[in-house]
Amino acid sequence: MKFNRRNFIRSASVLAALSLSEIEALGRTPLATPADGDITDDEQYWASVRQNFPLAKDLAYLNNGTMGPSPYPVIDAVHKGMMEGDMHGGYGGWETTAAKLARFVGADEDEIALTHNVTDGINIACWGYPLKKGDEVILTTHEHVGNAFPWLNRQKLHGIVIKAYTPGATAHETLNNIEALITKKTRVIATPHIPCTQGQVIPVKEICRMAKEKGIFCAIDGAHGPGMLPLDLHDMGCDTYASCCHKWMLGPKGTGFLYVRKELQDTIQTYFVGGGSDMGTWNTATVPITSTGYAHSAHRYYGGTQAAGLYKGVDAAIDFIETIGMENIHRRIKALGKYTQDQLLAIGDKVEMLTPTEDRSRCGVNGFRIKGVAFGDFCNTCSENKVRIRGVGENGLKSLRVSTHIYNTKEEIDRLVELVKKA
DSSP: OOOOHHHHHHHHHHHHHSOHHHHHTTTOOOOOOOOSSOOTTOHHHHHHHHTTSOOOTTOEEOBTTTOOOOOHHHHHHHHHHHHHHHHHTOOOOOTTHHHHHHHHHTOOGGGEEEESSHHHHHHHHHHHSOOOTTOEEEEESSOOHHHHHHHHHHHHHHOOEEEEEOOOSSHHHHHHHHHTTOOTTEEEEEEESSOTTTOOOOOHHHHHHHHHHTTOEEEEEOTTSBTTBOOOHHHHTOSEEEEESSSTTOOOTTOEEEEEOGGGTTTSOOOSOOTTTBOSOOBTTSSSOBOOOBOSSGGGGOOSOOOHHHHHHHHHHHHHHHHHOHHHHHHHHHHHHHHHHHHHHHTOTTEEEOSOOSGGGOSSEEEEEETTSOHHHHHHHHHHTTEEOEEEOGGGOOEEEEEOOTTOOHHHHHHHHHHHHHO
């Protein structure tokens, strides 16, 4: 279809003037608030939720751990937010998102820094922790490059020492594996909340308590936490928590946040600064030049212009989640994760399950191998059959990962399982 600039401008301006309910009335199914009670197995309700996503109907998208598709209300909010700024030349509009994110994850507004992704937040925290040559940092053997490489880079440049623990089959075993690595030189435990490789739920609250008792900082890679698990970062007790909005929160791509505990903001140094990072009292026209202090909040860790439309989309993503209910979403994700695990285990010895079966150590992600089948070859088979999963080449694992969200169905999981049986 030939692009028509006049029609595009007309339709875009009309859309920007519409309310969400009016947009949905154009042919999209409005998201309904679920009835009281347990809706985990209410397939009719979850089918109606699926109608709010522009996912291709013939695609079994089982890779939410890489990118969560956004529902229509989020897409519409981004569009409308951009149009409002571009039609009226407005500046700002992203500032209020910090407060909404804080409430969503159990933090205070002044502890939230807006970022573009998890890697942004991890880098801010990694370089900000006060470390010197010989100080030890504990990672896992199941890292994503976004958490591993910043710390490895600091090892290269500053001489810190990296150690790695392997997550155990149970939360108790995992805690023991970490404790066995701690020495008098340990300064930071930098662990994923949920490793990208096999989706194990790490006992981060206990890890944070252990770290605090030993005078160790606790930095959490929270890429897979918000939107999958109900969060209360104050209760968790971490020092920093880096996350994004484009995975389980189903928000716009290019949005994220970093939580920095209020009491540590004068300890974790900020380096990348700009508009909003300061107290606004600097002046290069004075003699001597007037310097300034940092903002009395996590705004010190980010500065400058943000994409207002994208953060309007984050607001809409939180609204979408809260309309359904975070507890309802968590139960549904966990149920689909268990269904996936149970179906794969039922195949027998052909499948090597990497994700723990312990209830508290699993949720919406499953990692596994198919004995005698190269992980890349099976990924190709899935693609040919319009099933999307992820191959895990990190750390030599050479495994497969399935991650399911509220738009998925058991029938889609069954399609994957049949491919595994035939492999």
